[in-house]
Amino acid sequence: MTDTQQRPRVDPDITVDDFIAEARAWLDENAEKRTDRRGDFVWGEGDFDVAVFHNMTFDEESAYIDGISDWIKKKSERGYHAITGPASVGGLGLSRKHARAYGRLEREYASPGRHELIGVTTGLIAPTIDAMGSDTLKERFVGDLLRTDLYACQLFSEPGAGSDLAGLSCRAERDGDEWVINGQKVWSSGAQFSEWGELIARTDPDEVKHKGLTAFMLPLDAPGVEVRPITQMSGGSSFCEVFFSDVRIPDDLRIGDVGQGWLVAMTTLGFERDHSESGGDGSSSGGNWTKLLATAEYTGAIGDPVVRDRLVQQYIHGRIESLTNRRAADLAKSGTPGPEGSLGKLLWTEGMNSMSDTVSAVLGARLIADTGEWGTYAWGEHLLGAPGYRIAGGSDEVQRNIIGERVLG
Structure with missing residues (x-):
């Protein structure tokens, strides 16, 4: 790290609670609280984004990616971008428990968003080089990739x-x-x-x-x-x-x-399928449970017993996904995800597609008629994008083969 990238030292034995207290104070100073969480979310206010893939021009998408990168660079001043990483790459050298706790905390705050390229850069390629690359490659790439100085x-x-x-x-x-x-x-x-x-x-x-x-x-x-x-x-x-x-x-x-x-x-694909630090609520892309429930309440579909059953099933699926991801994380003692990550990836894609089915039942014709009504037609971007993740990161069929052969034997 250069002098301009120096950050406050963190006690390597700091408890998760103390670490989160420090991180919360920093986030309070540097970010705004989210307004799309249950209790904070107000229907009709702000942007309603449930897109899986971004529909932007080249310049718009480039600026969007750079905005996310700026936030990561800001976090890197405190080492929050690489909590489990060593000091040599700007990290804090703390445990996965610290990292998961920080991930849950940061989801309480508004962020510039998410983009596949950022996730691939920091979550897939940087750890792959760290695990498999030569010392020269590690020194050349890992720190810069984690800070998104490179994409x-x-x-x-x-x-x-x-x-x-x-x-x-x-x-x-x-x-x-x-x-x-x-x-x-x-x-x-x-x-x-x-x-x-x-x-x-x-x-x-x-x-x-x-x-x-x-x-x-x-x-x-x-x-x-x-x-x-x-x-x-x-x-x-x-x-x-x-x-x-x-x-x-x-x-x-x-x-x-x-x-x-x-x-x-x-x-690399092991990291791609590892959703152990995800909340399991679908918040990573394509909408979440809060927006789905709010949409059902707005349209009045919440009173339909069939819709209510689908909503409950969606909530249960999200909780199972979250618990499965935590279990997979506990099994990944080496820090490199194993075949159990395929369970999380498969649950994630199934959850996105079942959300498509549920919101289709909730909205009906509102999905195909853009009347300018807030929070309705926008769900079409979720429906068009969700099937893509049945292929990305290994198709559903490949995930089931991995589960059958390498998990169940």
């Missing part, structure tokens, strides 16, 4: 491979101390805003497909890289296809050993 996307999926990550065909061929990359990736969220990408490429076509892969950090401004945003049915262009034509990168950007790409990819 990084995943370069995993391909048009011809789908959910079968081991079947990818993007090639990396060694040429002395460099690798030459050729091929294509797709569904790379935030690639148009990223400086770097975590690439999984085939380095040995003669090996069994899982064993012939290698991982790299790839600069997206390198000659031969072309990023093309894809317009989604929800209106935005959150993800992209990326093409590589004789792209040269040095070997010191390799993550792990040659042939360890599958292990690196599974490490």
Whole structure:
């Protein structure tokens, strides 16, 4: 850390209660209380955002991402952006209990929002490099990624491979101390805003497909890289296809050993499926229980016994998801999520889709007729986006395979 990034020292033995008391005082000074929590939420006031994927122009989305980054940088002055991380990357070196408690606390305050690229940068690629990268890569990337001084996307999926990550065909061929990359990736969220990408490429076509892969950090401004945003049915262009034509990168950007790409990819996907610090209320994207209940109350659908039953089932699902995530977190003693994370990921996507069904029953025609009525037609962005997460981070079918093979045996 530089002198400008120095932060107050924190007692490594500080209790969770004392830590949260300090964090609450800091948040009171630097953030506003949320108004979309039950008891604070006022129907008809402020923005009603339940979108899963953002429907913005390039400039709007870029500014939105930078706003989230500014908040993370502000938190980094106190180490709240990397509570479990070591001091060498600006973290506090505290436990996951401290981190989960802070996560619950921060949800009481308004924040600039969430974006997939920020989550991938800080929650997937930074910890993957920390777990699998060389000392040089760790020093070069981890601190900057956690502070969002750099943005990084995943370069995993391909048009011809789908959910079968081991079947990818993007090639990396060694040429002395460099690798030459050729091929294509797709569904790379935030690639148009990223400086770097975590690439999984085939380095040995003669090996069994899982064993012939290698991982790299790839600069997206390198000659031969072309990023093309894809317009989604929800209106935005959150993800992209990326093409590589004789792209040269040095070997010191390799993550792990040659042939360890599958292990690196599974490490990243383990973090992607880990929702252990989520509240389980669907607040991460696509709306939450409070907004769903308020919508039912506003429309009068709350009096329908069938709707009431669906609402109760939605609430129960959220509680089960939260408890399952906590259990998975307790099992992740090493700090790297295991296959149990697939349970949380599957519950999350199922919860988003059941919320779509419930709000459809609540709103009816209001979902397809934009009359300007606050908090109604806006739910359409949730319905259009929710199915995407049945594919993102590994399809539902892949999650069930992981659960069946690696959890249930």
